[in-house]
Amino acid sequence: MPARPPAPITCTGLARIHDNGVMALDPLDLTFAPGRTTALIGPSGCGKSTLLRLIAGLDRPTAGEVLIAGLPPARQAAQGAIAMAFQDPSLLPWLTLRRNIALARKLARQPANPGLVDRLIGLVGLEGFHETRPAALSGGMRQRAAIARALVTQPRVLLLDEPFGAVDELTRRQLARDLPPLWQPLGTTTVLVTHSVDEAVLLSDRILVLSPRPARVVADLAVPLPHPRALQVTETPAFRRIAAQALAALAQGVADSPALAAQ
């Protein structure tokens, strides 16, 4: 696979007021460095998924803009540069697991790569389920299939919205260890939304802690731990220090929230 040029993501004055008047994002200015993994954490309903959907080009901002390597998300998506794995994996029910994953390459106008499809199925722990249809997979298995489908196009931008939500704790930890080595060598710019502080530290190079809605950045933490990260890293003082900082910033963001203070 030829290296694909790195893709920085810039959000400038990005705001989104939903049709019901809910202001999900205050104008936000953010840059996601190419080839790095950034975790977004914040209280439920603060606007994390809204931000990810705007980056994906699935929603349009009320004000401001997103640019991926200088182009609007829709243009990058049309070139197959963006892949997503969201909480609710939308697999095609009439296709087997293998064909669901292979289809992503076809839709991105990439040549078939059955070897990569099979390797990814194994890496997400679904060995032996190649010919199974989605209805016969558990929720966690479907989420893992969605991750394999996102990675099979070797995207320039990978957007993960609580991709392990329905996966058991042990498998979550194994995926958090095994998956980054798949996208890091490709220089993929990855943005991950998670409710797990440990998962954020384990997977990312940077953590943005967001306030309650409308989301603003209350802490921007570097995660300078070397890759690949074995699970034992979660027990180290450096790891625990960053996790504690993230947790403290989350709590401070909630305490400082004007909306909550007014209640």
Ligand SMILES: Nc1ncnc2c1ncn2[C@@H]1O[C@H](COP(=O)(O)OP(=O)(O)OP(=O)(O)O)[C@@H](O)[C@H]1O
């Ligand atoms: N399509 C929509 N129409 C109206 N309101 C919406 C829509 N999507 C999201 N919202 C509202 O915008 C706010 C932010 O939602 P969003 O899903 O971005 O939050 P989140 O941080 O991802 O939440 P969670 O962590 O619970 O998944 C919420 O108040 C939500 O109710």
